[in-house]
Amino acid sequence: MRRRWSPRRTGVPRCHRRWSRCGPGSRRCSTVPASRCRTPTPGSRPASPCAKESWSCAPFPPPSKETRDATDHPHAVAAGDEPDPGGPRRPAVRAGVRAGQRDPPADPHPGRTGRRARRRTGGRRRCGMSGDLLLHWPLDHLTPGGLALDSSGNRRNGTVEGAPIVKPDERFGSCLVLDGVHDAVSLGNVPDLRSTAYTAEAWIRAETPSADARMVIVGTVDGFSVSVDAQGALHHTLPGGASYASRPGALEPGAWHHVAVTGDGSSAVTYLDGTEIARAPVPAGAAAAGAAPVAGRDPATGGDHLAGSIAHVRVYDGSLGPVEIQRDRDRDESASAAFTRAHPLDFDLFNADGQHVLYIDDAPAGQTMTLRIVNTSRDDLELRSAGPEASETDHHLALRFRAGILAGPPVLRTPGWSMKADATTLRLLRTDPMVIEAGGSTDLELAGVRADGAGGTRGTRVEGAYRRMGYVGRPEEVTGSRLHFLEVVNQQGRPDIPLHVGFAGGDRVLSDGVSPSSLCVRLANVSPDTAIRLSGTASAGDAASRFVLSFDVQHPDEEREWALTDAGEADGVILETAAGPPVEWDIAREDLGRTVQWTITPREDTELSPASPLDLRLSNIHALPLAGHAPITVAHRDIPGHQDGFDTVMAERTPLLYTADDVMIGTTTPSARLTVSAEKDHLRLYREPSTAATGAVLFLDLVQDETPVQVHPGIGFEQTGLFQHRIEGRPDGLYLRSGPPESESAADLHVKFVRGDGAALASLRVTDNAGIGTDVVPARLTVGAASDHLQLRRDTAPPAGNKVLFLELFQNDAADVVYPSIRFHHSNRFWHRLEARPEGLYLKTGQLDSDDLADLYTRALNATSLTIGGVVIGRGELEVLRRLAAGQLEIDLLNVAHNAYAYASDIAYDAQRAYMFASGTAGDYRRWRVTSPR
Incomplete structure (x- = not known):
């Protein structure tokens, strides 16, 4: 069963369950395991707790261009600025709770923006202000998801606690009413708010607290707060805990008052209705103002809730003066008063599901719509008497549609009213006097409302012009007009179109934020014998059949985990038809802020046959660097014989891609069974801490199963055009090779240390010259160093003998x-x-x-003999030389001619001399000693 098209905004997932239990306006719901279920995103449907049922989330389909053109502008303008349905398109206005207004885009993650958002969106410091406006909650409207929108431009939307309600108010148009028990508005931690200087403002109409109790108006977690006690005194609590009170009775219960507190690090000031009522010094060393604002309760304890009405909460990061605070007060009152005076009446037109949708369907009775007339002024409005029947001149409200919107006049079923209808206008007259109280409303039931199907699905505007009414007790007539948007949706034909939307070739995109990816979305006819007819623009014009493909994007300072890509990267995404029926297609791209969409329309009539699916290729996708799923919605409109609807497929953002044959990480162009592409840190094999006793852990294993031929597993290292090396495993060991895989050329190995067996290299074989510490290798082994080139070292263990060869x-x-x-x-x-x-x-x-x-x-030479010029000198000869040198050599002087020894006689020659004789045997007298040799 198909999902029915809903005109709600895009960009916020909604939850859907089984069809039998889906909420109004939703069909074709699916389930997921409860373990994967998430709490519904703010702004999604349904609102019951996610933990109780299994839901899956899909985005709302995108609005049409006319929807965006007709969306109300968020600022008030003077009366008469709203166009008639046939005039030029200009933005309408909003004040308070406006019937028929489309919600502004809700931020599903409030509080996660910073100053960058303020610079980009206009939340800058206003001229003449002493601080930056960090947030402004008007509190005149809540989104369906329970968000209080921030109008400062910083998108710091508050999250509603409890069940506060928005009610019309005579002063501000509408305001938020808190029950004093559970209701509050809070924002998560925002570092920009943490400052020693601050200003907080709020309008309150408080009830009287019970005795000994107080009610907190606004404050920040671990920061400041302002509260009121039972005696009507305002308490300004500073960061750090110090508190100062105004005089009792300062705040009158049941009346609107403007309360403001400021702190600049030296003084803390309290203002009431723009006037300073209390001032105190700030203690030395006071902490910063806190970073998590809360309105309506104590930020720290979660108690002391405010009972009453509250509007226009502001927080600044500086201390404002009294003139600046008064300027904010005047702005709040003048804007609401001016708009209320110019637009005292509003209307809303919605169907039984509460949606601003008019269906093109086959039901002859049409559909029932409710017209709600709302008094947005501060005074009672009376519908003054006119004729008995409505006419062009006698009516209170005229609803004007564009030509071609209504298929016929509806029937008014509410008694006391008369209606005159033509092709474009419904004129309504109250037949008896009626008063609509300030902030009140009255409903009219219109039956048989049917849209003309000639124009197909489209958006249109409805103008409500009012007259013949005035304020009670005043004679002047009140006239004016309001403009609202209505979506026309084709629900003619069968709801079960045989169209399947899926992916061809994989549903994954790389989530590295760098590599471009592509997706092929296939629209296939699953009927075996029936073609899906498509009307082209040549024959059907604006009612031509079309497909609308869209996905969400994420802006800076946002966290939208369902977005496919960043807003900046989305500009480069390209959609084109890759296959399909043989016709020309018009492809129109639109940037909707948080959503990007393409409308694909055939120029000529064609058909989608079972054998010819339409492939839409999205290329150049730089997905968010976050693993997860991103919904891609394909809506089909104006398919002859079938109702409008849409399908959502989930693309997976992942760091890993794979096809039927290859796996890719960081790339979409595989060059092997596994391709990893990155700037750095391509592959890491990581093992968690372990208490395993062994230190041997295998991290990478290259295994070749048994083969009839020898295979050498290798690891390659290549830079294209520069080098190609590999480590190759062989039966006898590891080889370093250079060149392509078939090359046997050895590669050089450049290392600092080479170790084997844990301590020493058992053996090293080098087939060419080897160098250690040098690039110049003239010999088989060259060792280059400043010193200590080579050491032959042996462990200290003693050998079997003392002789060791080094x-x-x-x-x-x-x-x-x-x-x-x-x-x-x-x-x-x-x-x-x-x-x-x-x-x-x-x-x-x-x-x-x-x-x-x-x-x-050498210093010493130890040898058994010395040969000089063929002469051998032994130990004896060297001993004679030693004794000679020492003056200890004794000799006998032999005269070889007479064969006689010279000896010294003991016969004196004179007192100084004695006789020397020669004798063959002279005994001891022949021994002579050579002394003092030179």
Whole structure:
């Protein structure tokens, strides 16, 4: 069963349940598991607790362009500014509760905007004001979802507590009435409101509190408040708890008064009706003013509710002076008074469901509409006597429709009234005198109201012109007119159109806020043998068949989790027909503020056959960076033989996309079975903290099942056009390769440390030159460092013996003798080398082919012998030299010619000298010692 089109605003989800239990005006309801059910968004239907039933949410379909053109303007204008139905379109006005007015867009998340919204929407500091206007609740109207709208431009809509009601008021047109027990208006935490300087204002008509009780007018959580006690004294409570009271009897119960409090960090002032009545110093170190406003109860305790009427609550972030406060008072009174004087009468025209909708249907009896006439003035209005029957000159109210709206005149069923109707106008006359009290109303029942189906679904305006009435006791006649909007909806034909709306190719869009995604919405005829006829503009004109696709967007400083994309990104979304009947289509895009919609209309008559669905492709979608679901609504209008209706499909915002074959993260163009695209941090394998005893945890496993051929699993590293490397697993270990997968070229490895087995590298095979700490690798292994180039280190464990080999220069068996060498080279300074030969080690200098010996400089040389120029010097010879050098060498002087030893005689020659002789055997006298050698 299809869902019936409802003319309510878009952008706010409504909840719907099973068809048998749906509220008025809703059809085709669905269910979801109770675990997924949410509390209805403010402004949605129905209003019973979500926890008791399973609901799912879908947006209201979008209004037509004519709906938006005819929506009342939120500011009052002078009398005579409202157009007649045939004249140019100009915005109508609103004051108090206006019959037939469409609700302004409600913010489902009040209190989540900041100064940026004020700068954008006009909530700036007003000229000459000492502070920024943070919020203004007129409290003359509540949305169906229970929101008190903020007229400051900051969209800080208040949430209603309890069940306060809006009632007509002679001073302000309408106001909010609080019961003193449960009723209040509150706003969530808004950091912009936290300031040491503040001003709060409100109009109240309070009842007298009970003895020893007080009633809070307005305040902020953990901040200031203003209240009235049973003696009529106003109490100004400051942040931190200090409180100051005015004189008793200051506030008269049952009468309207303007109350204001200010604080600037040094003084706290209370004003009543624009006059200062109390002032006190602010204690040192007082806290900020709080960030969560509440009207009608104590912000901290939730009690001390206000009983009475309240209007025009304002909060500023600065301390206003008396002139500025008086300016607000004058503005409140002058605006309401001027509008009331100019428009003392209003009307409302609605159907049995309470909606401002006129259906095009097949019911011969038409539908019953209620016309409500409302006295919005502060005085009683009397409908003065005229003739017995309504005519062009004798009537009290004339309802004027555009030509082609009414299919025929309706029937007036309310006694005491006469009606004269033609194709465009219903003239109504009260046949006997009647008085409508101030704020009162009277209802008239119009039966058989039928819309002309020639124009199809559309919006129109209805003008109500009143005359022959006046205020009781005053002779002057009151005349004027009001203008309201009426939606004409096609309900002719069958309600069960065989049209299925779904997605082709997936219902997911990437929620990274960066990557563009696309969706294909498919409109398919599910009937196996009946085509859906579509009328083109060439034959049907404005009544041509059309589809309207729409989705919600999110503006800055908003949180609309059901929106598909940001308002700024929505400008780039493109809709085009990807497949469908072979005709030309006109596609018109409209930006409705919080909703974007496209109207798709065929130029020629065509049909939607089961074999030819219509595909609508949405491309360049940058979805919100928030996982969740976004409703996309497709409404169908003026389909011959079928009623208007709509379907809603849910697109999923997700960081993961997949098709029948591939999975994508961060991209919509897969290049492999799994493609991850991001600016950085592409893939992280994360394991939660664990108490597992083992430290071995497998994070990534590349597994090739058994195959008849050898497969080498690899991990590739590639930058297009620059390099392509891979780590490749083989039976004998890991390989670093460069080039495409079929390449066997080895890749370089640049590392700071290489470790194996947890402490040391068991083995390392290098097929080409290797460098450590250097990019210049002239040898098979080059170690570059400032110092400490190479250390051969061994653990402290003792070996089986004391002999340990640390370094070996090994030459495998070769035909020629090879002399292994170690070279010591300082570029352009010296070349020395230690060269091993079969006979021993050589110190050489020069290049490798040089046999020049190098000098050896050492402190001590330990050797068994020393060969110099072929002469071997052993230990004995060196010992003689040592004793000689020490002056301890003793010798015998042998004359080889006479074979006789020289000896010193003990025979004196003189006092200083003795004789020396030669003898073959001279005994001890032949021993001589070499002393002081030089």
